[in-house]
Amino acid sequence: MNILKSKYLLRDPDNVIEDGAVVIDDDGLIEFAGEFKDISAPESYRIIDLGDSAIVPGFINAHTHLELTHLHKSIKSNGNFTDWIRQLVDRKKGWAESEYALSVRDGITSSLRSGTTTVADITRNGIALSELLTSKIRKSLFFEIINFDPASAKETINDFKKIYTAIKTDELLSIGLFPHAPYTVSDKLYRDCKEVSEDLGVEIATHIAETKDEVEFLARGTGHFATLLKDFKMLKGWKPPELSPINYLKNIGFLENGCILIHCNYMTEEEIDLIEESKSNVVFCPRSHEYFLHEDHPFSSLKDRDINIALGTDSLASNDTLSILDEMKFIRNHYQDIKPQNILCMGTIAGAAALKMDDRIGRLDPGYYADIAVIEFMNSEVSNVYDGIFSQDSECILTMVSGEICYDKNGLAPFSN
Numbered sequence: 001m002n003i004l005k006s007k008y009l010l011r012d013p014d015n016v017i018e019d020g021a022v023v024i025d026d027d028g029l030i031e032f033a034g035e036f037k038d039i040s041a042p043e044s045y046r047i048i049d050l051g052d053s054a055i056v057p058g059f060i061n062a063h064t065h066l067e068l069t070h071l072h073k074s075i076k077s078n079g080n081f082t083d084w085i086r087q088l089v090d091r092k093k094g095w096a097e098s099e100y101a102l103s104v105r106d107g108i109t110s111s112l113r114s115g116t117t118t119v120a121d122i123t124r125n126g127i128a129l130s131e132l133l134t135s136k137i138r139k140s141l142f143f144e145i146i147n148f149d150p151a152s153a154k155e156t157i158n159d160f161k162k163i164y165t166a167i168k169t170d171e172l173l174s175i176g177l178f179p180h181a182p183y184t185v186s187d188k189l190y191r192d193c194k195e196v197s198e199d200l201g202v203e204i205a206t207h208i209a210e211t212k213d214e215v216e217f218l219a220r221g222t223g224h225f226a227t228l229l230k231d232f233k234m235l236k237g238w239k240p241p242e243l244s245p246i247n248y249l250k251n252i253g254f255l256e257n258g259c260i261l262i263h264c265n266y267m268t269e270e271e272i273d274l275i276e277e278s279k280s281n282v283v284f285c286p287r288s289h290e291y292f293l294h295e296d297h298p299f300s301s302l303k304d305r306d307i308n309i310a311l312g313t314d315s316l317a318s319n320d321t322l323s324i325l326d327e328m329k330f331i332r333n334h335y336q337d338i339k340p341q342n343i344l345c346m347g348t349i350a351g352a353a354a355l356k357m358d359d360r361i362g363r364l365d366p367g368y369y370a371d372i373a374v375i376e377f378m379n380s381e382v383s384n385v386y387d388g389i390f391s392q393d394s395e396c397i398l399t400m401v402s403g404e405i406c407y408d409k410n411g412l413a414p415f416s417n
C-alpha cells in the first residue's frame, strides 16, 4: 500500500485538507483520504512526499479528438467554421493509420502530463484503436458516426455494432456512440444511434448548436453548410427540419433520458429549458470556443439552472493544449464571477457525472479509483489553495490512474505498481 502526502489535499473542490494524505490500496483504490496524522503506523507504507503541492482528483476531459493531435497549428481560423472543416479534411487526406496512431499516442502522453486521468475521446472507425486500448489513461471511447444519407443508416449502425462486439471493455475502458453533428448525420441515423445506445446501455453524445451557420442550416437549409454539403455531394433531396438545434434533437427523441451535448454555443432560453428538463449534460470547450471567435457562451445561464456542465478541450486542430488545467485557468481569467470551486468541479465531478462514472471517479473518497493529479505552484504562500492551482505558473507534477503512476515529472516516486 502506498501513501501520497502533501501540504494540501482536495478530496473534492469544496473539501480542502491541510497536511493531507491519500492511502492507495493494492487494487488501485483509495482506502483513506484525510489528514496525514490520522494514518496509524504510516511508516509501514511506501510514502511519496509531494511537499507544498496540492493533491486533487484527476481531471476529466469530457470531449476531445486525440487522433487530430498532429494537426496542431496546421489549420488557420478566420472564424468561418466550414472553411476550417475544409482545411481539416484536406490536411488529413493521405494520412496513413500509423499517423493517426502516433497522433493518439502523443495526445494521451500530453493529457497525462497535464493531470488528465480520463478522456472522452472521439474515434473514427476505431482507427488507432490498439494505441487507445493499451494506454494507461482511463477512456470513454465514443465512436464517431457520420452518414447524411438516411438510405444507408442501417449499414452505418451495423458497422458500429461489429466494432462494438469485437472490443472487450475493462476498468479503464468504456464505449459510447457519437453521431457527429446535424449536418453530417441524418435524422434517421440519429434515431437509430439513440436506439442502439439505449439497447446497449452506452453513453451517447453529439456536437450541437456550435455555430450560427448550423442554426441557419437547420432552420432554412441555406448558408455555408448547404454550400459545403453540396460540394461534398451529401445533400441529395434533404429538407431542413425548420427547427433550432436543440428543438431538432428534442423532436427526433435524442434528448430522451438525457445525453451529452458538446458546445451548445447558440441557444435560446427555451432550448436551455429543454436541456434542463431532459437532464442532459453540456460540455463547454472554452479555448476552442475562443479559437472560433464565437459569441459569449451561455454557460452562466446554464449554471443558473440545474444543468451539469463539464469541460472539454476539443482537439489540437482548434486548441493549443489538451490540458483541462489550462481550460480551468482560462475560465478563472475570463469569468471572474465563477467561484474557483465551481471551476474545479467542472473539470472533475461534472465530467464524471456526464460520463456516468461519478460513483468511481471525480473525487478522492474511499472506494474511488485512485485517479489523482498533483499540482505544484511556485508561490506556496498563496492566500488559498485555489489561487495556487489556477496561478499562471502552476503545473502538474504527478499523475496516477487506478493507483498506477503514469507521469512523474520530478522522479519522486520510488515505486510503481
Ligand SMILES: [Zn+2]
Residues within 6 Å of the ligand: 063, 064, 065, 207, 262, 314, 315
Ligand atoms: Zn469536437
